[in-house]
Amino acid sequence: AQKVTQAQTEISVVEKEDVTLDCVYETRDTTYYLFWYKQPPSGELVFLIRRNSFDEQNEISGRYSWNFQKSTSSFNFTITASQVVDSAVYFCALSEYGNQGGKLIFGQGTELSVKP
Amino acid sequence: GAVVSQHPSRVICKSGTSVKIECRSLDFQATTMFWYRQFPKQSLMLMATSNEGSKATYEQGVEKDKFLINHASLTLSTLTVTSAHPEDSSFYICSARRGQGYGYTFGSGTRLTVV
Numbered sequence: 001a002q003k004v005t006q007a008q009t010e011i012s013v014v015e016k017e018d019v020t021l022d023c024v025y026e027t028r029d030t031t032y033y034l035f036w037y038k039q040p041p042s043g044e045l046v047f048l049i050r051r052n053s054f055d056e057q058n059e060i061s062g063r064y065s066w067n068f069q070k071s072t073s074s075f076n077f078t079i080t081a082s083q084v085v086d087s088a089v090y091f092c093a094l095s096e097y098g099n100q101g102g103k104l105i106f107g108q109g110t111e112l113s114v115k116p
Numbered sequence: 117g118a119v120v121s122q123h124p125s126r127v128i129c130k131s132g133t134s135v136k137i138e139c140r141s142l143d144f145q146a147t148t149m150f151w152y153r154q155f156p157k158q159s160l161m162l163m164a165t166s167n168e169g170s171k172a173t174y175e176q177g178v179e180k181d182k183f184l185i186n187h188a189s190l191t192l193s194t195l196t197v198t199s200a201h202p203e204d205s206s207f208y209i210c211s212a213r214r215g216q217g218y219g220y221t222f223g224s225g226t227r228l229t230v231v
Contacts (some may be wrong), residue, residue: 045209102216103162104211109159
C-alpha cells in the first residue's frame, strides 16, 4: 500500500535561513507521481510541484528546489532564503498510476514557521 | 487552468441535520473526484473516490451511509453528511481529475461546524 511519511511535524526558522522539508514514501508501483502542496491558514491547497517516477532530475523554481532520490524513496523540498510568507503547512503526497483510481495520499504535513 | 468550485465555504448546522457540500469542475470534465476530511492540525485523510456514474469507493473506516457521495455528472460531485454530530465538525475538501496521468485540482474546502 502507498504511504508517505513526513517525520518533521514542526520546523521554526528565522527569515533568510534555508530549510529542508523531508518526505519519504512507500509504493509497490513502478509508475507513480509525487507532489508537494502548501496549505496556508486559509486552508486552500496550493500546488507546488508534480514529479513522475521516471524523472529523477532535481528541479529548481525560484527559491524552491526539490531533490528526488529513488534509491532512498525520498522527495525532499528545500526553501532557500526563507521568508515570512513561506509560513504554512507543507504536504508531500503520492499517487500510484495503476492503483485504485489513482488516489492521492498525503503525508502528515510539516508546519513551517518563519520568524522575522 | 483547471478550476474546481466548492460550496459552501463555511456551514454551521444543528446536530441531527444533514448538510450537502458541492464540488464542481468549472472548465474541465472530471472523470474522478475525491473527498478528503481534515481535522485541526492533522493531514488530509481520503474519505472516498468517485467516478462519474458509478458508486463511490469508500476508504476503510468511513461510513458510507453517513457520508453519501453522488457523482452524477462529469462536472459535479456532492457529499452529504447525514445526521451530523459534533464529531463530524471538520474541514472537507474535494479534488477533481480529468483522468489517469492528469494532475489533481482541489476545491477551496468547506468548514463544517455541527452544534
